[in-house]
Amino acid sequence: MNVKFVGAGPGDPELITLKGYHALSNADVVIYAGSLVNPELLKYCKPSCEIHDSAYLNLDEIIELCEKGVNSGKSVVRLHTGDFSIYGSLREQIERLNALEIGYDLIPGVSSFLGAASSLEIEYTIPEISQSLIITRMEGRTPVPKAESIRSFAAHKTSMAIFLSSGMISDVMTELIAGGYPKATPAAMIYKATWPDERILRGTLETLPALAAEAGITKTALIIVGECLGKSYNDSKLYDKDFKHEFRS
Known part of the structure; x- marks a missing residue:
């Protein structure tokens, strides 16, 4: 057994x-x-x-x-x-x-960052805009390796899902901006993704801390950052009628 x-x-x-x-x-x-x-x-x-x-x-x-x-x-x-x-x-x-x-x-199970993407109606990997997703957390009582700091990851300016950090959102946004994301980068906080009492806050790195404070959300929430939340997108090559591959000539 x-x-x-x-x-x-x-x-x-x-x-x-x-x-x-x-x-x-x-x-x-x-x-x-x-x-x-x-x-x-x-x-x-x-x-x-x-x-x-x-x-x-x-x-x-x-x-x-x-x-x-x-x-x-x-x-x-x-x-x-x-x-x-x-x-x-x-x-x-x-x-x-x-x-x-x-x-x-x-x-295995469905992670909350996947449930959050569906609730936010986003794709983390948009052609020519973001092809990577960083999953990380802010350092708190549990240390984070120095090479994996929020600030160092921010240099990539790609899609990011930040766990276990909603109670430190002002510090998170400060580190992201210091690391290279523009202040106007789209950002969202999703409280209890896919639950009946799910709540979604949308803003930017500059505005999200105030939105979170106003909503009183300090735990059980994911922070999503990046242009995957923005309005820009490009079609993939996969279904492009002019793109040839082994299944379609």
């Missing part, structure tokens, strides 16, 4: 993958990130399922629950918000399971 790590998706309970849904609906034990995962997802669990909120647990307690469940022959699901590969604390958990010789399966 393996522990199943499941990405719950960004919030909308229908945005869990089909494979994740099957794991959750068949679980005997679920350990979910209660501060971030939409509790509506727990309605997929069977009535007999034992449910634990990891917001109240430390790492040792989480692993102990996994070990106890597996050793009892139970199906254990560790339910993470979005996709656990991005700020999901995955590595520390699987390393401890490895040490205990407990197997695990990883079932």
Whole structure:
């Protein structure tokens, strides 16, 4: 019996993958990130399922629950918000399971930066405008490697999705401008992307901090920056009638 790590998706309970849904609906034990995962997802669990909120647990307690469940022959699901590969604390958990010789399966989920793009109706990669996406965070209580500072990434002036930083938005905007983005660069903050109470703020690097302060948004929000939010775009070559490739001559 393996522990199943499941990405719950960004919030909308229908945005869990089909494979994740099957794991959750068949679980005997679920350990979910209660501060971030939409509790509506727990309605997929069977009535007999034992449910634990990891917001109240430390790492040792989480692993102990996994070990106890597996050793009892139970199906254990560790339910993470979005996709656990991005700020999901995955590595520390699987390393401890490895040490205990407990197997695990990883079932990816839809990250909030993807849900945010759909809510904002944008494409991060627009031909000749932006062909890259930087996913990062502002340094806070958790340090960030010096070479990965917000300011250094800003030099690329490409699309950027900034996690875990909405409470420091003034500092984020200051660093982005200092790094090279023009003050008028489009920027957005999206609170609880894809949830029923989702809120979207649109502005520029210069105006977004005041909009966030007025809205009272200080957490559970993504910051999106770049010309991907602007009005300019170019058609791709993929569907250009004059562009030849192996499937279309």
